[in-house]
Amino acid sequence: MFLILLLSNLLLSSSPDTLDLKTPFEKGNGNQTATYQEAIDWYRRLDQAYEEVKMVPYGYTDSGRLLHLVIVSADKDFDIASLKKKNKRVLLIQNGIHPGEPEGIDATMLLARDYLQQKKLRQQLDKVVLAIIPVYNIGGALNRNSHTRTNQNGPESYGFRGNARNYDLNRDFIKTDSRNAVLFHHIFRDWDPDVFMDNHTSNGADYQHVMTLIPTQHNKLNPHLASYLQQTMLPTLYQGMKKDNFPMVPYMDLRGDTPESGTVAFLESPRYSTGYAALYHTIGFMPETHMLKPFEQRVKATYQLMQHMISTINRDSDKIAAARAKAKQAALVQQEFPLQWQLDTSNVEKIPFLGYVAKYKPSEVTGQQRLYYDRSAPYATTIPYYNTFSATTKVQKPVAYIIPQAWQQVIEHLKTEQVQLKRLQKDTTITVDNYYIADYKTSQRPYEGHYLHSGVQLETRSMPRQFMKGDYVVYLNQETNRYLVETLEPQATDSFFNWNYFDAVLMQKEYFSSYVFEDLAAEILQQNPQLRQELETKKQQDAEFAKNARAQLEFVYHNSPHYEYTHNLYPVARLMQPLKLPL
Known part of the structure; x- marks a missing residue:
């Protein structure tokens, strides 16, 4: 017992200098990503090293392993009510929802450590609290392989898209079939994040950009939040990434075969993480690095984007708080709510794009013409961007x-x-x-x-x-x-x-026997001349119905007290x- 206590005290008294806080990504060759256990063990060491860090187990996922939340709070306060009173903004960062897209797992480990160790970065946490989900889809992370992300340029091994029950967790935020989703809802509602980042990797067309970005669809946000997002936050992020030599472009959801046809903003319904976040007036982002770029570049781009996100939130803390407060108040008295949306193709803008020339050549497999992108022929241009949706179905609350x-x-x-x-x-x-x-x-x-x-x-x-x-x-x-x-x-x-x-x-649940109901149906029609007229009219207008005796009895039955109203x-x-x- 004494030995256990001694070891425990030694761990608790360990300084950052005596603990190994290099990540598996750093220890590797730039092409390694942390396993679930490596990530959790690493955050445990970070928790031991810094009083500004607290790792909280939220519960067991479908995999039977714990889902953790790591909080980084510069003033060592981990009580959400207290932090809200101090007017702190919460940035929730989620990693590994698709563990075959693991950049966020490694980039966030580097980010959390650097913000604690570097004074210049630490100052950006003055008004911001980081809430980090190290690995969300634990079952998928445990299903490690090197093949399922076909064509992806690293890392050497990674997790699988489906969770322990083979659900794509980025379709589960409303139906909530998984334990993971239940735990996420507890985290989200407990911490009420102001901004949410769900780190991903994209495939599709080839181009020069390492990072593409899906923000919350602005038409679905309250106007106060939408205005801040479109006019202030996004321009800041784009400018910062360009300065870092990671020029961004919106996520490439192409209207045609190649980027020149233009791209359509992603309309995230609430089944998706950022769509769910929008229901609570949280500005959401889904960074999508490009899978054909080297893994090391993708981790670096993710790191830089999160850094710009933190500095922007810290700078605009009061603006974000005011916009969210107005949005929440408006939702309390809002009478009409949109339910479905449609792309407005008449509203289009031009955005800068760095691509490669698309060409065609005979396929060695099929012998037919196939598309390829010529990386020896880069170009800079502008392409159409469709980023406006209008509500097609609304309801009065x-x-x-x-x-x-x-x-x-x-x-x-x-x-x-x-x-x-x-x-x-x-x-x-x-x-x-x-x-x-x-x-x-x-x-x-x-x-x-x-x-x-x-x-x-x-x-x-x-x-x-x-x-x-x-x-x-x-x-x-x-x-x-x-x-x-x-x-x-x-x-x-x-x-x-x-x-x-x-x-x-x-x-x-209840039906009738035709031969028995015949007499009752005749009696119903005799007592209800209007129903008889409706029956005759329908027979005159529908030849198939006129020949179908059972259908005519069904018509009478459905318009009688015998038909179940439920x-x-x-x-x-x-x-x-x-x-x-x-x-």
């Missing part, structure tokens, strides 16, 4: 949503998001707006473990509904308003409905007028 307690998966997600929930204290009949799912499309193949819905068409009916003691009432007067609307409105791109949370309501009834109700409820 209700006073509250009422969610039957039976839908526990939804309730658990809302609790994870720290949504304020109230519960009915007795059975109550309430007149509410109800959606009926009139039509929708479903993917023919599974996507990230789901058969995703889209193209949802709704019919709204106002009617009294019986709710039970214990059902949940969610008022739209809280900072989670955008999250609530974009998950609980079925037409939203990443709604819980589209992710199959409510599929049980889409299946009819079929296709979306369970979440919309309370449109303030009512005093037994809460």
